[in-house]
Amino acid sequence: MDTAELKKEVIAFSKTIGIDKIGFASPDPFTELKQRLIRQQELGYQSGFEEKDIEKRVNPSLIFDSPQSIIAVALAYPSKIKNPPKGKKGARRGIFCRASWGEDYHTILRDKLSKLEDFLKEKVEGARCKSMVDTGELSDRAVAERAGIGWSGKNCSIITPEFGSYVYLGEMITNIPFEPDTPVEDQCGDCRKCLDVCPTGALVSAGQLNAKRCISFLTQTKDYLPDEFKGKIGNRVYGCDSCQTICPKNKGIDFHFHEEMEPEPEAAKPLLEPILRLSNRAFKERFGHMAGSWRGKKPIQRNAIIALAHFKEESAVPELIRILQEDPRPVIRGTAGWALGKIGGEEAKAALLSAREQEEDPDARNEIEKGLAFFD
Known part of the structure; x- marks a missing residue:
């Protein structure tokens, strides 16, 4: 051969x-x-x-x-x-990372x-x-x-x-013995833009990542997002591209070779509030073809709630109150409670005070307390 x-x-x-x-x-x-x-x-x-x-x-x-x-x-x-x-105000959007x-x-x-x-x-x-x-x-x-x-x-x-x-x-x-190719020489040089721009300091040093601090990882978790990261994820509902978009080697890079990779604008940058009302079936129909759907709807919905808090989107308050009062998942209820406090307003405060009396899950109640602390 x-x-x-x-x-x-x-x-x-x-x-x-x-x-x-x-x-x-x-x-x-x-x-x-x-x-x-x-x-x-x-x-x-x-x-x-x-x-x-x-x-x-x-x-x-x-x-x-x-x-x-x-x-x-x-x-x-x-x-x-x-x-x-x-x-825009009243119609805020999240974003999936480019790899999704x-x-x-x-x-x-x-x-x-x-x-x-x-x-x-x-x-x-x-x-x-x-x-x-x-x-x-x-x-x-x-x-x-x-x-x-x-x-x-x-x-x-x-x-x-x-x-x-x-x-x-x-x-x-x-099992076919092909001749190996030669590795490419490192071309990063003295540049450290990616390390400096990382929102959470996950890039500990050149080529070393603390995955547990990486926003890409954090957006895929299913539990409560730790407090120190809630203000860092912005409107990202899945993944993070900061260390790629800042890279000089990516300047002007945009290839559209594969039709199946083309982003559907309304899926890649979805309206946030409608995400909160999706059933499992509707979520699969809407996002199931994307890599970012692999963990199911819960992390995406949690991230959407945090994104609405990031925007301090007052129009989302009624929907967040509904979630706080009705959603069967403690993580989602608790995150909604925190977000209502972040957004603020008398309607949000009244809902949080009421929920504090009704909530039986200790972790969800703790998040509600964090929401109420914004009013102090």
Whole structure:
């Protein structure tokens, strides 16, 4: 088997199925990554969404029998919405991060990788492959970095010379011994704009992230948002792009190569109040195709309530009072109580005083007390 010729054919085929960049890496253990992951674990910086077994994350041979190489792929996604809807008083809007615009990228990338697998199996008898996107054992970024897709930026994103950091990543382990590509040289230099702009200080140092402080992580949690972060998330209902939008390497970057990635303006920047009234079924119909829906409606609704408080949107007070009085979920009731205090007004205060007497859940009552404290 002429793997050099096959590699050329794979690259050519990848372009025909809409893969924007492809690279090849050795399947050797990621020893440097292992030390970083151990340190992250010791510091308590992990989000909890990752694969728990560090050995599986850094050693391809533990998840694939006799790996010979890893193929990394990248797809560029849009960074701008054409004719974005504007929020205004009485009709405030939230925003989903760019990685959640359009169809769920897990679905898009898995489809591309599946076609690539079929191509290899057709070309090579006995070819074996294992593909993964985001939720697999391996680190997408570590593989992409080794395969020359881009360098690992100080903002913990892979930054490509062509598409900036606005790329989705995926990889495939295979038993075909492709020649590895050369990693891209780090081009961040002395720039530290991403570290300085992070709203919560989650970027502890260059390339080191405390995931538990990252707004992207916080918007995906289901419990009460800690007080120190409530004033930081603004109108974000899912994810955060601050460390990407500030990056000089992303200046002027906006690619619209894939129709399925195109943002639906009303979904990417939705009106906040209607989100609060969605049933589970309606939420799935409205947002189910987006990556940002994976945790269900509860985190999105909680974040929408906090966003309305951020705007001090007085027109939302009746809806927040309804939630405070009727919603069966303590976290949502409590967050509404806090938001009513933040927005203020006599109607909100009266509702909070009444709710304090009625609320049986201690944590929800505590949030109501925090709302009342705004009136002191």
